Amino acid sequence: MWNEEKERSASRRVYLKQQKRRRYLVFCLQWLLLFLLLALWELLGRWGVLDSFVVSSPSRVWRTLLNVASNHLPTHIGVTVYETLVGFSLGVLIGLTLAIGLWWSPFLSRLFEPYLVVLNSLPKIALGPVIIIIAGAGTRAIIVMALAISLIVTVMEMLSGFLHTDEDLIKMARTFGASRRQIFRHIVFPANLHTLFNSLKINIGLSLVGVIAGEFLVSKAGLGYLIVYGGQVFQMDLVMTGVLILALVAALMYQAVRLAQWLCTRFISHDRG
Amino acid sequence: MPLQEALRVEHLTQTYQAKNGETAAIDDLSFSVREGEFVSIVGPSGCGKSTLLSIISGLLTPTGGSVWVYGEPVTGITPKIAYMLQRDYLLPWRTIWKNVIFGLQVQGKDTAERLSYAEELLKTYGLYEFRDSYPAQLSGGMRQRAALIRTLAMQPDILLLDEAFSALDYQTRLAVSDDVYRILRREHKTILMVTHDIPESISMSDRILVLSGRPARLRAEHDICFDLPERTPLLCRNQPEFSSYFNLVWKELDVYVE
Incomplete structure (x- = not known):
């Protein structure tokens, strides 16, 4: 069943590596997105675009x-x-x-x-x-x-x-x-x-x-x-x-x-x- | 024949009631099976074969007629009769061992003696090392074996097989029916098998009962005899008599397959 074991495991390694990289990427982007949203919220308040008194801000x-x-x-x-x-x-x-x-x-x-x-x-x-x-x-x-x-x-x-x-x-x-x-x-x-x-x-x-x-x-x-x-x-x-x-x-x-x-x-x- | 009669079906009739009327599934069916005999019931699809087995096993009460096992009437589920369904129906969340002892547990018969018998069966039929595996990890043939052991662990006298191999692909099916046949012969069981597969019935049985289409009536009966010292389904398929039996049964079925 598992003939060509070595070739298979090589391509499998590549596959697993790709999967892992992808998961890692998604994970990082998720946190980055959160950080960006918080930063945007804070900055828009400081620049006066949003009224921090009404919508608050991360620092508040x-x-x-x-x-x-x-x-x-x-x-x-x-x-x-x-x-x-x-x-x-x-x-x-x-x-x-x-x-x-x-x-x-x-x-x-x-x-x-x-x-x-x-x-x-x-x-x-x-x-x-x-x-x-x-x-x-x-x-x-x-x-x-x-x-x-x-x-x-x-x-x-x-x-x-x-x-x-x-x-x-x-x-x-x-x-x-x-x-x-x-x-x-x-x-x-x-x-x-x-x-x-x-x-x-x-x-x-x-x-x-x-x-x-x-x-x-x-x-x-x-x-x-x-x-x-x-x-x-x-x-x-x-x-x-x-x-x-x-x-x-x-x-x-x-x-x-x-x-x-x-x-x-x-x-x-x-x-x- | 000196052999005792194990199962007798007398004037069995079954009708179903539904909103749009009543349907007759079985009409005045009578036959008997001797101890140790392998009898197949062949009939066109949907002719009420599974209904028949449900009645014999005691799952369903017939509208008319009666079923007798060793001279006693069947009125409900009895430990003397075991019923094997079309697929293995192993429980995916139980290990093979837990699946094998399922019937014993349900009936509260999981005594040390019975459990060790089940263990013996697993050993004899090569599943002992898989006792802690889950059904999904086993091949179709092995799963079928496990299901068979689950049934044999109940130590029934009569086994009812309902198209027991129909879910398997053709090659596996040949191998599994050979396998099951050997096991059943070794355990000296009386078998009543229902199938629509004519070659399968010829290769395995001592006698074939041919049923008509709905409502099921007994159409013909054939003794199957092969000139073989040690009979197995695969060997039977290569015998010259095989095709003449096939033609015989086929013709009788043909009239009713439209």
Whole structure:
């Protein structure tokens, strides 16, 4: 099979080298782009093209960041991260449970299908006032908001994954007399591990959207609160700092899910490459 | 024949209900298979062959008629009958070993004794060194072997093969059917194979049942006999009788293939 081993490995080396160079180039350009954008933002402010008072500037954001003591940044970040993680975990747990239930009973899944579709397209933020009245104007309402936004998507995503499991694999398990529970445990769930992680990746972002929306409506702390507060007192430095930190938090959370997926496919189930 | 009857199918009828009416898949089908016999069922595509196997295996309850295994009626999945599907259907996230013991695990029969039997099978049929590999790392023929061992580990009396080699390319298919045939003969199993491949059925079976198109009825029955001391599918294909058997079965099928 691998005759001409030496020639092959020589051309392979060239190929791998090219691939590596390309990855390196993209990586460098990505950072360069970020640097250029920040530099442009700063310079346009200094040259007076942009009004730094309105759009802030990297140096102003930096100063705000250094001023941790007066603006309680760590507390705000902590509150937002906490609310997001709680909303996210609840969304995944409840969503997964509901999806399993609907997979279990084709009757129920047909019964609830139109409701899921409508709930899915409904902007959940519209439920804000109701949520605040029921859950109280505080952390609970914010978590419920995050849950409302991520839950239905999880249910729909996971259910569709479960229902699209290879019928023949299920038939194979049935020929060995597997019960519905065993079919789920040994076939349907492992076959949908990638669906689960895709749904986690979407959910972590959606939970953050829910938390920020919730914090805009009711809160005494959190990045959403900080942004709204900054806007009200016309401290745009605070707003931009909040937005930048939010971007960083979102990216880190997404990477955490990716890391979990990597660990999971590496150590628990085999990646079907 | 002194051999005991292993499987008997009596007046089997199957109709499907659908929105636009009912379809008859099998119509009053009766036959039996003796212990240790290799019987093939040949019929045009879509004639209800797979339905038949689903019924015999106990996956599907027939609309009429009955299936008996060693004198006992089949009412659901039974450990006496094993059913091999068209492809290997090894689970990609399990190692070969974990795949092989899948059936045992599902039925809670993963006792030390059964597990060591499965291990013996892996050793005998040359897959032991691949026990920690994943299915994707194995060739089509080896995967088919692993699937066969997964079935044999259940120690069934009767094996149902549903076009078990149809997913393989022609050369692999010849080699794998030869391989599977040797293994099954060595393990003294009773086989009922469903196929639309006439050469395959002639080369492997002791007896061929020819079915008509939908709804499936028994059209003809042929004993296949080769003058060979040690019979294997590949050798059979080179025998002079082979083509006359082929013509015989082909003609009967031809009437119904339109």
